[in-house]
Amino acid sequence: MKYYKDFDLTNYNAYRVKAICKNAFFPENEADLTALYTKKQDYVLLGSGHNIICSKPYYDADFIIFNGNFNTLKVDETTSVIEAEAGATILEVSNLAQKHSLSGAEFFYDIPSSVGGAVVMNAGTKEGETKNILTKVRYLDLADMLVKEKHNEDLELSYRNSLFQKQNDKVILKAWFQLQRGNAVDIKSIMEASKARRWEKQPREYPNCGSVYKRPPGRFVGPMLDELGLKGYRVGGAEISKKHSGFIVNVGNATGKDILELIKHTKEQVKAAFGVDLEVEQRII
Incomplete structure (x- = not known):
C-alpha cells in the first residue's frame, strides 16, 4: 500500500482545484483497506475525483484514494x-x-x-x-x-x-x-x-465535474439558467459553462470557494424565478 504525507489532490479532482490533504493512502487489496479501518474510521474516501468539489485548500484529514489502484x-x-x-x-x-x-x-x-x-x-x-x-x-x-x-x-x-x-x-x-x-x-x-x-454538448475543453445539479421533476437545469442569463456567469475562476449551463468549469485557478459561491448564487436565482430548489449532484468535501 502506498502512503503519502501532505498529498497534493490537484490532479485527483476533475475540477483541478488546488488542495492538499494531511495523509493519503492508496490500498491495493481488501486486506489493506480492512487494516486501515481497523485503526480508525474517519477517512475521506476519494475515487476518480470526477463528481466532487474540494471545498478547502487544506484538509487536516486522512484520505483513502481509489485511483490507479484497487482496480482489477x-x-x-x-x-x-x-x-x-x-x-x-x-x-x-x-x-x-x-x-x-x-x-x-x-x-x-x-x-x-x-x-x-x-x-x-x-x-x-x-x-x-x-x-x-x-x-x-x-x-x-x-x-x-x-x-x-x-x-x-x-x-x-x-x-x-x-x-x-x-x-x-x-x-x-x-x-x-x-x-x-x-x-x-x-x-x-x-x-x-x-x-x-x-x-458536442458538454464543455470538455475545461476542467469540470460533469452535471452540477440533479434534474428537477418536469424541468431541465440548463434552460432555466439560460433564461436567467447565467450562462458565462463567473465567480473568480469558476464559470457557468458557455457551452452547457448545467456545468461549472474551471477557466482559471478556480478555488472550491469560487465553485460553491457560484452554486449558491445559481440556486438563489433559480429559487426566486422558478420556485425550484436545485439539488447539487456533486459531493462536497
Missing part, C-alpha cells in the same frame, strides 16, 4: 459477467466489454467515474443507468467490520442515488455487471456515437 478487472466468458474492483474506471469496464464482444456497458464509455463512484451515484446517461447492468456489490461494513455482499434489488438504486449514499458506513470493494453477447464492431460504433453526442 475480470471477465467470465461463460456467464458474460465483468467483475470490477472499486478503483477501476467504468471506461475500463466498457472497453473490456467491447474487447470481449459483450454488450450493455456502452453507456459507461464516456462517463468519467470509478466503479465505486458509479455504484454510489447510480451513474448513467439517457442511454442507460448503472442499475440496469449491476447485479451484485461487495463491500466492507464499518458497523461490524465484516465484508458483505448485496444483490441489485437490495441496493435501493434510484436516480443518482443508492444505499451507499444513504449509509456512508459501507465501503464498496467490488461490483459485478451482467452483460450480453454482441458484436464487437457494433458495440464500438455505439460507444463512439454516444461519446460524440456528449462531447
Whole structure:
C-alpha cells in the first residue's frame, strides 16, 4: 500500500482545484483497506475525483484514494459477467466489454467515474443507468467490520442515488455487471456515437465535474439558467459553462470557494424565478 504525507489532490479532482490533504493512502487489496479501518474510521474516501468539489485548500484529514489502484478487472466468458474492483474506471469496464464482444456497458464509455463512484451515484446517461447492468456489490461494513455482499434489488438504486449514499458506513470493494453477447464492431460504433453526442454538448475543453445539479421533476437545469442569463456567469475562476449551463468549469485557478459561491448564487436565482430548489449532484468535501 502506498502512503503519502501532505498529498497534493490537484490532479485527483476533475475540477483541478488546488488542495492538499494531511495523509493519503492508496490500498491495493481488501486486506489493506480492512487494516486501515481497523485503526480508525474517519477517512475521506476519494475515487476518480470526477463528481466532487474540494471545498478547502487544506484538509487536516486522512484520505483513502481509489485511483490507479484497487482496480482489477475480470471477465467470465461463460456467464458474460465483468467483475470490477472499486478503483477501476467504468471506461475500463466498457472497453473490456467491447474487447470481449459483450454488450450493455456502452453507456459507461464516456462517463468519467470509478466503479465505486458509479455504484454510489447510480451513474448513467439517457442511454442507460448503472442499475440496469449491476447485479451484485461487495463491500466492507464499518458497523461490524465484516465484508458483505448485496444483490441489485437490495441496493435501493434510484436516480443518482443508492444505499451507499444513504449509509456512508459501507465501503464498496467490488461490483459485478451482467452483460450480453454482441458484436464487437457494433458495440464500438455505439460507444463512439454516444461519446460524440456528449462531447458536442458538454464543455470538455475545461476542467469540470460533469452535471452540477440533479434534474428537477418536469424541468431541465440548463434552460432555466439560460433564461436567467447565467450562462458565462463567473465567480473568480469558476464559470457557468458557455457551452452547457448545467456545468461549472474551471477557466482559471478556480478555488472550491469560487465553485460553491457560484452554486449558491445559481440556486438563489433559480429559487426566486422558478420556485425550484436545485439539488447539487456533486459531493462536497
